[in-house]
Amino acid sequence: MAKNTFFECEHCGYKSRKWLGKCPDCGAWNSFLEIKEESKKKNRKNISLSGESANPKPINQVNSADYSRIKTGIEEFDRVLGGGFVPGSLTLLGGEPGIGKSTLMLQISKNIAEKGQVLYVSGEESPSQIKLRAERIKAVSQNILLSGEVVLENIIEQIEKTKPLFVVVDSIQTIFSSELNSAPGTVSQIRETTSRLLFYAKNSGIPIMIIGHITKEGAIAGPKTLEHIVDTVLYFEGDRFQSRRIVRAIKNRFGSTNELGLFEMTSEGLIPVSNPSEFFIGERPEDTTGSAIVCAVEGTRAMLVELQALVSESAFGTPRRMAIGIDINRLHLLLAIIEKRLDYLIGRDDVYINVAGGLSIYEPSVDLGIAFAIVSSFLNKPIDKDTVFIGEIGLSGEIRSVSAINQRLNEAANMGFKKAIIPDTKEKIESKAKNNIELIKVKSLKEAFNLFF
Ligand SMILES: Nc1ncnc2c1ncn2[C@@H]1O[C@H](COP(=O)(O)OP(=O)(O)O)[C@@H](O)[C@H]1O
Ligand SMILES: [Mg+2]
Structure with missing residues (x-):
């Protein structure tokens, strides 16, 4: 090897003097490329982000940028x-x-x-x-x-x-x-x-x-x-x-x-x-099992989304769990809570979860909807199509409050939903949601399920 070359991982940029089969940093195989060392850095004297001198100056003397956006x-x-x-x-x-x-x-x-x-x-x-x-x-x-x-x-x-x-x-x-x-x-x-x-x-x-x-x-x-x-x-x-x-x-x-x-x-x-809600729940099937509507807040907008679950008997000793659009670890956690707190023996079944419409949801307010979709599929009982589920689930099976509850309920009301299962929140519910939707406040997963199944 010539002295003035080195090897760099194509995936993560890890540098090595020798060629390596496996990158010690990111674990990629066969990702090292030989690269000629650059000649010593060029003159970097006048480079600064502002175009002005790079010398430090007091913050109150810095010109504020003109943020007229395009x-x-x-x-x-x-x-x-x-x-x-x-x-x-x-x-x-x-x-x-x-x-x-x-x-x-x-x-x-x-x-x-x-x-x-x-x-x-x-x-x-x-x-x-x-x-x-x-x-x-x-x-x-x-x-x-x-x-x-x-x-x-x-x-x-x-x-x-x-x-x-x-x-x-x-x-x-x-x-x-x-x-x-x-x-x-x-x-x-x-x-x-x-x-x-x-x-x-x-x-x-x-x-x-x-x-x-x-x-x-x-x-x-x-x-x-x-x-x-x-x-x-x-x-x-x-x-x-x-x-x-x-x-x-x-x-x-x-x-x-x-x-x-x-x-x-x-x-x-x-x-x-x-209209995101229309976009995500427009094609939802009616009266099928394993489908629950939740209301997620993404940025400044609330949107209704359909969660689909399929629980089926596993053909193998180790059941399969798959989640598209939600975190797989969240699914494992919720399954453990359902099994422990509700005594449903889901542990030996395959469980698949999908967020319809290709969205990924990272916020925990959809927990309650996930649990309902799973149990609905497990028991083979459909969920009332005019109901929306809002709530985070804690490890002991308690339903915790979520942010922006009024925004979520208003969105559900706009889309014609009639019933909402929500946490027992102290927050005042605005009249728009109150007048149009039947609100059912629940403290625990058990209480919520007893109302439905
Ligand atoms: N005649 C067409 N009618 C409808 N959709 C088209 C047509 N031609 C291309 N597309 C869509 O445009 C996409 C390609 O988009 P493009 O902007 O080139 O993608 P990217 O730049 O991300 O690779 C295709 O995947 C296809 O969905
Ligand atoms: Mg392109």
């Missing part, structure tokens, strides 16, 4: 961003191939192009391919400049020359800096190109959006390694084989996280969904 013209997307693109921000949009990243960016470019020029850099598709898509989704505009450039230094030159209002880089994995010797898409390349784009965005005030691919197995040199560099991280979720798409903010330096944007993929591009 609206994308798509309300669902603006909400996720916290009200539009902040000037000089670097945003990462990640997602599996084919989920709709380029489509969404083209739609946004079209809207922003009404106010000024947009530079769309694509290292993935040729300009004529992009034009074809733009024609299909009606996003042709003379203010959208297409570039097929993949060398970072040339891209920056193009931005400098055209002075656009907004830049899209599709995708970061195809871009490389000519100052590094490693191949495009390797961890060192995407890290370097991203941080150079960050400096450029901050200095010029031009918001830049970068697209990054992730794969099911978890990113190959993926955007995960970029999350701490960029200002905002958005991920596209949802099943590629269905039309529903969800954009979620994982990190946001200029707004709240966990806001969701809901879209439907059509031949005319992504159409925003304004």
